[in-house]
Amino acid sequence: MSSREIASASDVRKAAERLSCVTPSLRELGDARVVQALSAAATKLADPSDPLGRTLRDEARVASGLSPEMVEWCLTTTLSTVTPTALLSVLEQAQGKPPAGTCAVVLAGNVFTAALRAIYLPLVAGAPVIAKAATGDDVLAHHVQLALAATDPEVARSYELVRFAREDDLAMRALLDHANVVSIYGDDASVEQISARARAGTTIIPHGHGLSALYFPKEGLETESSARDLARRVALDIAAYDQHGCLSPHFVVIERGGRIDARRFAQLLATDALPMIEALLPRGPLHAHEKAACLQWRAAASARGELFANPHSAVSYEGPLSLRENPGARHIAIHDCANDAELLASLTPYGTHLKSLGIAGPREIRERITTLFAASPRPPRICRPGEMQTPAFTVPADGLPALHGLICEQ
Amino acid sequence: MTASLRERIAAFIDRTADGTRDDDARDALLQELLRSQAEQVMSYAKFLASEPRRPNGRLPALPTDVFRYARVSSYDAREDVRVFQTSGTTIGDRGSHAFRDLSLYDRAAKAAARALLFPDRERIRLIMLAPRATELPDSSLSYMLARFGEWFGTTESEHVFCDGQLDTEALSHALERAERDAEPVALLGTSFAFVHAEDAFTDVRFSLPRGSRIMQTGGFKGRSRSIEPSEMLQLLAARYGVDPTFIVQEYGMTELSSQLYETTLREAALGLPPTPRRLWFPSWVRAEPIDPDTLQPVAPGGTGLLRIDDLANVDSVCAIQTSDLARREGDGIVVLGRATGAVLRGCSIAVDEWRGRA
Structure with a gap:
């Protein structure tokens, strides 16, 4: 053969x-x-x-x-x-x-x-x-x-x-x-x-199935220039693999009370960062069903909040956490929330399907969020924005150690 | 929308109910209606603000998902007399379509069914494989079938659906009675109900009297195994002994007020020359596949996403963008199925689905 x-x-x-x-x-x-x-x-x-x-x-x-x-x-x-x-x-x-x-x-x-x-x-x-x-x-x-x-x-x-x-x-x-x-x-x-x-x-x-998300506590968005830089890293996370994989973020959650609010971040992501990444890493052609899903998603975004659209990507600002289906193909919704506890409550239903969570801000914040998910049997990988799609070979996957199941434990 | 526009639309439906085409008049009314809706329906106005494309100078159609997330209506909710809801093919929010007046809906439904489903008979015994409207008041299909009962049904018409389930025993009895009485019947129901009947009847076959007909509507929605349309046609013909030309698909959506039907029954019943099986749209409806990149109608023979403009949608938005793939076939269209995103998304499942599972 x-x-x-x-x-x-x-x-x-x-x-x-x-x-x-x-x-x-x-x-x-x-x-x-x-x-x-x-x-x-x-x-x-x-x-x-x-x-x-x-x-x-x-x-x-x-x-x-x-x-x-x-x-x-x-x-x-x-x-x-x-x-x-x-x-x-x-x-x-x-x-x-x-x-x-x-x-x-x-x-x-x-x-x-x-x-x-x-x-x-x-x-x-x-x-x-x-x-x-x-x-x-x-x-x-x-x-x-x-x-x-x-x-x-x-x-x-x-x-x-x-x-x-x-x-x-x-x-x-x-x-x-x-x-x-x-x-x-x-x-x-x-x-x-x-x-x-x-x-x-x-x-x-x-x-099995999985999805990922990003969370920016208010300390993670200090200035316009840091927000712009963050948006560029997030754009890479979104663009990678044209958002097909379980490490692709489906939504961004931003804690209210920071210097840059969720709507402004949505605008920066759509008008600056995603067009920039499109010039470097263009999106592939879409199938009809993907185009249909994008049309529907964009229209619903305009009904739920505000849409910032580009030909090959789109960002919506949809206010408080109320998550919905995402078509991929570089489309992402931005929500805001009151605090870590609200984030946790909204993500808990996804259970072990939540594969990765990008967190803005210094290491201590990532540690704090890691603690939040400590009780989960298979917690998401916590990482910095811009690194969601490039995990090291050694890191756990699906919340389990790299060699889980592959070696005799006794 | 002015009262006079509603009246002119009603008059147009009446004038063209026999199948007469007047596309110029239809298009003028559609344009006038859609422009007024762009000012009066807030969710449509918001959509237009974010969608700059104007295909052929026309306003773009409103994608159906908006009905899931926003009220699509030109009037206050306090005036609602009926709100139909989508069946919820996914577990997310169900779409809602509100009505303050069902007279145009009724007028359109009656005219289209008379022309395509019952062109040869004033009344016929209806066997309905769907819940009663009293059982499921937010279902547009149940509402329509209830009206069919009034307009086209004999007193022996019945529902063979109980507590959300197909009552196969009742269906079997109804079919046997039709055979015994040699009286034609119309079987009307959802695709998944017919599949449930297929699975229940196994080796039992019926031979319904000549003139019997079947109207099958909707997809399978995860409620039964899926069957290709051509196979379904063969199965139904063999199971019930109905001529395939008397088996038609109905294409209806909660977001619309009018229905599309396949052409074969009308042709066969009226002795018209047979033409390729396709969905016929009434004279007050425009149905065309569009290119999702440009929103322009695709070239003849091409495949696109189905846009439907329905004059009977007077109090919501008359231009609806579906996610169904379709191509033109003569003066009608052929729907090729839902353009779903599940195939290529692989492990990246719909958020709604997880939310529902949790």
Whole structure:
């Protein structure tokens, strides 16, 4: 079977069986060798002059629908996180514990670079990986396979990539039957369906639906110039991946009583920051359904508050917290609130779906907000504006440590 | 809006109820009405202030989501006689469409149904697969069906829906009675109700008397499995023994006062030459797919977002922008389905949906 054909259940089973017979295993090859191979492969893919780096970019533009500039930004910021230091730091988190076994990874297609971390984390933990590519987007998963094969064929043998439709029960069963750990990306319903089909005793690592937000306590917006700077960082968070991912902010909440109010910030974001980011990282073309959603959202924004619109982005000021659906595609609502407690109350319903929260202001404020979410079983990642879409390779994801589920805990 | 404009619109509907087209007069009335609404409907005025585009010199249509977040009305809420609400396909706020006078709604609904659904019969036994208006007073569909009962139904007409559920036993009895009496019936209901009936009846088939008809409306709204329109047509024809030409889709929206119907029943019932299946819009309605980038009508054959201008929407806004994809087909349109954002958003689910789950 050539590497990009649709796999039958039998193909998937054979791929899984190949993985189980690989010698030497990643553990036998040694951590240093695996780390070296993974970082070298990432470096190769990051290089636009490398033939693989070139085809990766060409294919990613088509599959993701993002602009060439945005694709380049996404690849650069993602691949640059995979340094030997970062990989070793993840290994340290394992504290010498062995991998939990073969990891099946079910990939989703909304953020094309997400495949990297999904595939790399089990490998660095020493677990062989069989990944099911997302329907319509196998680009990065495929290029990782090629880059690993080019840098270290022995390490590459511990990674198999298969393609089949999610509805193919037999193929899915073949994938799940051979896995000790299943890491599932996608919508909540898919995660639930696939989890239900896994063998008893399989460790499930769910990466379901998610969204992110920004919060500016009044100390975080001191002056017009700091607000302008903040707006530019927020614009990057909004623009990245054209707001497709779960790390993309859907709304900004601003505490009342600061020097710059929410309406003024909305204006700065719309008139200055978003046009500036559009010039650097243009938005990709939209599908009809996305255009329809943007039309509806903009009109509702005008009814609920005030709309500041650009051709390829829009910001609304919608007053007190009353959150609503967001179409993505660089559209964001700004709300105001009385204090941290009101923010917490409005975000609590999102539970573990809240993935990331950008906080303006000094470190102490982020620490204060981190404490607010301390009781959550899977708290959001708290970060600075401008860094929401570029988490380090080592940080927790979905509120869980990087190697959660991938290593034997006992 | 002046009383005289309302009267002129009523007269126009009456004059064109038989299908006569007078698009110039319609467009002039629409322009006059929309301009007055731009001054009198605050939510529309706010929308216009943020939407500078004027396609072909026309005012842009108001997107349906505004009905979820703001009152879209030219008069005070104290004058409301009826407020229809959207069914809430997502868990967020439901859209509301208020009326202080339902006479134009009735006039439009009656004329369109007479022309497209009941062109061959004064009255027919109606079997309604939808809640009664008394059970669901904020449903425009239930209201319309109640009026159909008065205008077109025989005394044996009935609802086969109880406590929010399709009563399949009652439906089965009604169908058997129609077979026994050899009396044609009209089955009127939502798409998901027909799917529930499909699932309940399994191997049971009916052979309804010639002249029986089916009107199916709306999407599935997550209340049943979804079925492609062409497959649904085949299923209904096979299940009830009704000629496919006598099975039509109705396209209605809470935000509108008029309905669109497929053309096949009218052609077959009146012996007209058959033409491709499409939605016919009444003479007092303009329906056109528009380019969402420019808001201009798309070129013939092109696909766009459906804009509907409805003269019967006198007290709200007569130009409504839907999220449905459509293309022109002759003098009608074909709706290709809702342009939803769920497909590409991946893990980034609608905020409303989470809010509802929490």
